[in-house]
Amino acid sequence: xxxxxTAAPEATETGAAVTRRAAARRVTGxxxxxxxRQRLEILLFVTPALALxxxxxxxxxxxxxxxxxxxxxxxxxxxxxxxxxxxxxVLGDDVFRDAVAHNFIIVFASILVQLPLGLALALLLxxxxxxxxxxxxxxxxxxxxxxxxxxxxWFQLLQPRTGLLETMISAVGLPVPEQGFLGTPELxxxxxxxxxxxxxxxxxxLLFLAGLQGVPDELYExxxxxxxxxxxxxxxxxxxxxxxxxxxWCFLSMIGSLQLFDMVWILTGGGPANATTTMAxxxxxxxxxxxxxxxxxxxxxxxxxxGFVMALAxxxxxxRRDTKAEG
Amino acid sequence: MATVTAEKEIPVARRSRRSGGAGPxxxxxxxxxxxxxxxxxxxxxxxxxxxxxxxxxDPAALPDPWVLGNYTRVVSNPDFWRYALNSTVIAVLTTVIAVLxxxxxxxxxxxxxxxxxxxxxxxFVLGLLFPAAVAIIPLFIxxxxxxxxxNTWWGVALPQAAFALPTTVVILRPFLMALPKELExxxxxxxxxxxxxFWRIALPLSMPGxxxxxxxxxVASWNAYLLPLLLLQGEMRTLPLGVADYSTQYSAxxxxxxxxxxxxxxxALMLFLAMQRRIVSGLQGAVKG
Numbered sequence: 001x002x003x004x005x006t007a008a009p010e011a012t013e014t015g016a017a018v019t020r021r022a023a024a025r026r027v028t029g030x031x032x033x034x035x036x037r038q039r040l041e042i043l044l045f046v047t048p049a050l051a052l053x054x055x056x057x058x059x060x061x062x063x064x065x066x067x068x069x070x071x072x073x074x075x076x077x078x079x080x081x082x083x084x085x086x087x088x089x090v091l092g093d094d095v096f097r098d099a100v101a102h103n104f105i106i107v108f109a110s111i112l113v114q115l116p117l118g119l120a121l122a123l124l125l126x127x128x129x130x131x132x133x134x135x136x137x138x139x140x141x142x143x144x145x146x147x148x149x150x151x152x153x154w155f156q157l158l159q160p161r162t163g164l165l166e167t168m169i170s171a172v173g174l175p176v177p178e179q180g181f182l183g184t185p186e187l188x189x190x191x192x193x194x195x196x197x198x199x200x201x202x203x204x205x206l207l208f209l210a211g212l213q214g215v216p217d218e219l220y221e222x223x224x225x226x227x228x229x230x231x232x233x234x235x236x237x238x239x240x241x242x243x244x245x246x247x248x249w250c251f252l253s254m255i256g257s258l259q260l261f262d263m264v265w266i267l268t269g270g271g272p273a274n275a276t277t278t279m280a281x282x283x284x285x286x287x288x289x290x291x292x293x294x295x296x297x298x299x300x301x302x303x304x305x306x307g308f309v310m311a312l313a314x315x316x317x318x319x320r321r322d323t324k325a326e327g
Numbered sequence: 328m329a330t331v332t333a334e335k336e337i338p339v340a341r342r343s344r345r346s347g348g349a350g351p352x353x354x355x356x357x358x359x360x361x362x363x364x365x366x367x368x369x370x371x372x373x374x375x376x377x378x379x380x381x382x383x384x385d386p387a388a389l390p391d392p393w394v395l396g397n398y399t400r401v402v403s404n405p406d407f408w409r410y411a412l413n414s415t416v417i418a419v420l421t422t423v424i425a426v427l428x429x430x431x432x433x434x435x436x437x438x439x440x441x442x443x444x445x446x447x448x449x450x451f452v453l454g455l456l457f458p459a460a461v462a463i464i465p466l467f468i469x470x471x472x473x474x475x476x477x478n479t480w481w482g483v484a485l486p487q488a489a490f491a492l493p494t495t496v497v498i499l500r501p502f503l504m505a506l507p508k509e510l511e512x513x514x515x516x517x518x519x520x521x522x523x524x525f526w527r528i529a530l531p532l533s534m535p536g537x538x539x540x541x542x543x544x545x546v547a548s549w550n551a552y553l554l555p556l557l558l559l560q561g562e563m564r565t566l567p568l569g570v571a572d573y574s575t576q577y578s579a580x581x582x583x584x585x586x587x588x589x590x591x592x593x594x595a596l597m598l599f600l601a602m603q604r605r606i607v608s609g610l611q612g613a614v615k616g
Contacts, residue, residue, distance in 0.1 A: 038439065042441060045434055049496065053489050056462075056488075057462060061457060063465035063468075064465045124356055127353060129357065130354075138364055139364055141368065141596070142367075146550035146595065149567060152588050153367050153368070153585070153588055154367060156374070164386040258458075261460060262552045262553065283460065283464065284463070297464065300463075304457070
């Protein structure tokens with residue numbers, strides 16, 4: 001997502017052509033009708049987008065921040081100013097602290113499990129393979145389905161006793177949890193994670209495959225001539241060259257995991273006993289179900305700050321290398 | 328975007344030479360992946376052809392006999408069509424607004440030279456970091472009370488378009504920058520206005536990019552849950568809401584739920600198959616550029 005920096009040089013063809021065009025623009029492309037006219041045109045072009053973002057993105061975010069300073073149940077004017085009390089309450093609430101922990105468990109589990117799995121599948125599919133195109137389409141199917149719709153199907157699969165999964169496990173003679181996978185507090189979060197992996201692995205595979213296609217064939221051929229094995233080639237050529245794609249995927253995965261809502265809401269609603277709450281389910285249940293708007297506002301701000309800090313830190317520590325290398 | 332061109336440039340012959348063929352182990356692994364990936368989807372589709380009694384007796388069996396009743400009940404249910412209509416209208420509105428406002432904003436950011444260009448672009452990049460969840464409660468209050476658009480198509484489409492804008496602009500700007508400038512320059516010399524050039528030259532030329540961001544916005548809206556959940560009730564609900572509510576309301580009717588869910592999957596799957604290349608290149612574009 002730092003992409004504008006990395007993207008621009010890629011998207012514009014060769015450097016020489018760009019310079020030539022830039023020179024041409026300097027000659028022919030003077031603003032038509034002077035500076036004021038140009039300003040007017042820019043304003044005309046940009047206003048609809050900026051107005052939409054101002055009304056539906058920026059204003060609500062600031063409004064959440066304001067709301068977080070009041071005790072407000074949603075009726076009458078917002079007058080009961082209580083400073084940072086809502087933040088103290090949210091941060092002191094075990095349910096919210098657990099929710100943050102759950103988000104971070106999903107963040108790290110995604111990277112630890114989906115990254116190697118996605119990488120392995122991408123390397124596998126990058127070989128000469130009959131029906132590779134079809135395979136690629138199939139792997140991507142879960143990603144295209146709505147999280148809610150996929151969730152409803154998995155909810156049926158995971159039904160205690162009568163669901164397909166438990167019947168299959170019992171048939172092999174393995175024990176099943178008494179309350180079902182989604183009903184047992186210790187198993188609920190791992191189960192949600194498995195479903196998320198099913199849903200999102202296709203995206204990782206697809207992006208890695210695209211990255212692998214950018215690896216020049218000459219490198220493979222040279223390595224083969226030098227007698228390198230398949231695994232040696234993957235380890236010392238393909239994977240290092242894939243590093244920028246991997247780093248970007250990690251970033252996307254992290255942001256997605258921090259905002260997790262739909263799948264949890266469908267599978268468990270945050271239960272059992274708050275074992276699967278996330279920051280987003282916490283703020284929705286406080287805001288829209290209990291009308292604790294001040295609390296929901298404070299949780300929103302915390303969700304934003306955590307996401308922003310993580311994004312910034314990742315940018316500075318990890319993605320920065322890409323920009324530096326390319327610039 | 329870059330990948331689209333890159334992919335085309337690699338000749339097929341070259342690509343197929345890459346690092347050897349595949350042994351039986353690779354095919355076995357591929358088969359396992361296909362089974363795990365499609366298993367739940369097939370379970371849903373086949374379960375819809377069975378009765379609840381069949382499902383209870385053996386969840387893993389094939390339909391015997393095949394029953395059409397569950398599916399015909401869904402298709403003849405006016406609520407289903409109502410949800411599908413709502414989903415379609417909201418997705419179309421979202422897409423049109425996001426693409427139009429997005430390409431308008433991306434154009435000067437790609438083609439004009441002005442002082443605030445980069446800061447302005449940064450506004451859209453930062454927009455990527457604002458998840459809808461953060462703004463959702465105030466958004467609910469804004470739409471239902473201040474704008475009086477609660478439980479309407481526009482009430483959902485406008486905020487969704489606003490949240491789709493950052494991705495749209497971030498993908499479209501490099502795309503517009505990469506378009507050849509010669510045509511526009513010729514038109515400028517002929518005395519066309521910049522606005523005229525935008526409509527008659529830049530817009531048609533950027534169609535492939537517009538389709539890509541359009542499909543992304545459409546799919547995001549079609550699959551959206553959180554905002555519709557707070558804003559829409561009753562007969563204004565969209566398909567995801569309808570599916571979720573149906574599955575809790577008729578939880579005893581597993582076969583019915585599976586049939587409903589399967590039919591609700593079809594539009595997204597068909598759109599994906601028709602637009603596969605666009606969706607894929609768009610996502611890669613969103614990551615790479």
